[in-house]
Amino acid sequence: NAGVTQTPKFQVLKTGQSMTLQCAQDMNHEYMSWYRQDPGMGLRLIHYSVGAGITDQGEVPNGYNVSRSTTEDFPLRLLSAAPSQTSVYFCASSYGLADTQYFGPGTRLTVL
């Protein structure tokens, strides 16, 4: 059981570039989510999915897109990177939104 995996671990982008952060889980969890972690602000929910084909916005969705074509994968797309998106991004999965979250190792993103 690999749990929740994320790639890449580190990424540097220039303003305006686009990229996709990958997330996969092998626990057959219906619920998956993306958070960003910023100093002094804890984790904030970006987008979440309650199952394949179903996604919804969290607290801070602007500038990000998601899709969920399979139960296992939940990629996060940055359409046009901005310095304000410099952060550490965590993917998580669980049986439901209110249940224990299982986190991936994170992606540290720097936007110059």
Place this chain on the structure above:
Amino acid sequence: AQSVSQHNHHVILSEAASLELGCNYSYGGTVNLFWYVQYPGQHLQLLLKYFSGDPLVKGIKGFEAEFIKSKFSFNLRKPSVQWSDTAEYFCAVSNNNDMRFGAGTRLTVKP
């Protein structure tokens, strides 16, 4: 929208000292409560959780937390900390529609 407040941003303790980290939330309905821990260089993992029943819950590594509904609080405690408890601790609150994390408390334990 519900919010979660963690009062201490950085706590420094010596080994064997007792620990209490505060967590208060604003949501008044039925909630689930969590404490997660992030050790240096590692990802977040569950320390303990409260869904219902006994308001005093015990987690891993000797941690416990008490849910006081009247105070909207879920404080984390450990009677005697170790150097290996150095980490960042996050309180989280969820209901069926939302999950919110506190800003985190960084704990440094001096050997």
